[in-house]
Amino acid sequence: MASKQALRRAWFQLHKWLGLLLAALIIPISFTGAVLVWHEELEPWVYPDRYATSGDVTLAPAAYLEAARTAMRPGERVASLAMPDHGGPVTVAAAPAHAPDRPGPPQRTNIYLDPPTARVLEVAPNNAGIMRVLHVLHGSLMVPGVGRQIVGWVGVAMMVSALTGLWLWWPMTGSWRRGFRWRRHANTDTNLHYQFGFWVSLPLFVLSLTGAWISFPAFFGPLSGEAPRPRPRPAAPLEATARPVEEVLALAGGEVRQVSWPTEKKAEWTVRLARGQVTVDDRTGAAKREPPAPEGVMRLMRRVHDGTGMGLLWRWAIFLGGMIPVLLAVTGVIMWWRARGWRAKVKRRRVRAAMA
Structure with missing residues (x-):
């Protein structure tokens, strides 16, 4: 005892x-x-402006790109286009012309657009805002x-x-x-x-x-x-692509969730679908469908x-x-x-x- x-x-x-x-x-x-x-439930409350959409009907990608370029800063290039999820906005991410010489998450400017009208709802950096602060505080205590x-x-x-x-x-x-x-x-x-x-x-x-x-x-x-994979260094998106985004999406097929632009490091489009993803070579137009990767322990x-x-x-x-x-x-x-x-x-x- x-x-x-x-x-x-x-x-x-x-x-x-x-x-x-x-x-x-x-x-x-x-x-x-x-x-x-x-x-996901809190974001519309925390960022009401970017979720002030007028409907779910979507336009052709060119309409969103044209509207986003009016809000981009000089020298920025389109890095990705994300279609709305759960009634949210269309999101165009813009990147600087010169990638930083360091590993880590790339810095982006997010342009939030109304799906039916392509009206700019909000422009904000991807590393700012209360939700981002909460993520950094939880993951690294901001140290x-x-x-x-x-x-x-x-x-x-x-x-x-x-x-x-x-x-x-x-x-x-x-x-x-x-x-x-x-x-x-x-x-x-x-x-x-x-x-x-x-x-x-x-x-x-x-x-x-x-x-x-x-x-x-x-x-x-x-x-x-x-084995842990090293985080790749960010690369700047191409200033001009050989193929328009509409052609790339037609080659990919399926329900598109997000499309990422070719970069100066790898001239390849990445189209994320509702099931799996497709890569498209910007020069040849060759499309390669990749099934969903098996989930690892990490x-x-x-x-x-x-x-x-x-x-x-x-x-x-x-x-x-x-x-x-x-x-x-x-x-x-x-x-x-x-x-x-x-x-x-x-x-x-x-x-x-x-x-x-």
């Missing part, structure tokens, strides 16, 4: 100090992750260079915290059913910590594991037989983490798995602060008793 109590005290200290030291990081990571589960690794290690710590918390939730005596009693402690915040901590432990462990997997692809990739981990295609029930689990740790961090700090004050009172009583 003594060894069991000693082990419990050790788990308690590990659980406590992980929570206290990482609370300032856990709160923004968890909260932004919970919000981003609903990013350049090492932010992704910091988030990954926080994920590892949260996995340990979930396991130690589950251990501490388990009653030391009597049936495990006692763990579900609300009033295990006199303080409401402690009862909240026990109960919500138990119910969120499994989703939190899964989200933490998948988050760490995403943050450390070089470590986890070989475990699943997937892609599966990302879908589990963000809820893409995982159903409404799991999206709600992710949402609660992000919001409840915020509550656990707050109640954990309150519990520590109260215990600190209680120990100080006990110490003062002992001092007075010794002096009496």
Whole structure:
């Protein structure tokens, strides 16, 4: 029994100090992750201007390109054209004529157009806006260079915290059913910590594991037989193409979702369809249909983490798995602060008793 109590005290200290030291990081990571589960539903509320469309009827691509060029800055070139999804706008992405000499996501100017009229609804950079801030905060805490690794290690710590918390939730005596009693402690915040901590432990462990997997692809990739691919350097789109976009779309066929322009590095169109994608050589017009690639473990981990295609029930689990740790961090700090004050009172009583 003594060894069991000693082990419990050790788990308690590990659980406590992980929570206290990482609370300032856990709160923004968890909260932004919970919000981003609903990013598709939130975008029309956050960006009402770009979603102020007048209908779903679409025009020929040339009409959108002509309208977008009136909003492009001097020197920019068309990089891609995305057709509306779920009643949204047509989006034309423009890129600078000279690609930056660095790896990473390319910088684009997005021009949002009304599908039936090609009217410009909004012009915005792809790396700005509140939703973009939430993505960067969740993925790297907005810390350049090492932010992704910091988030990954926080994920590892949260996995340990979930396991130690589950251990501490388990009653030391009597049936495990006692763990579900609300009033295990006199303080409401402690009862909240026990109960919500138990119910969120499994989703939190899964989200933490998948988050760490995403943050450390070089470590986890070989475990699943997937070597991490280096991020290619962005290339500038061609200033003038040999083939018009209408011809390319006719060669591709199918329901078009997005078409990406040839670049100075690779003179090839990429047409993403509702099922699979087609590449078209800009010089020869040769079209090559590529079936949907099989889903690897890395892609599966990302879908589990963000809820893409995982159903409404799991999206709600992710949402609660992000919001409840915020509550656990707050109640954990309150519990520590109260215990600190209680120990100080006990110490003062002992001092007075010794002096009496």
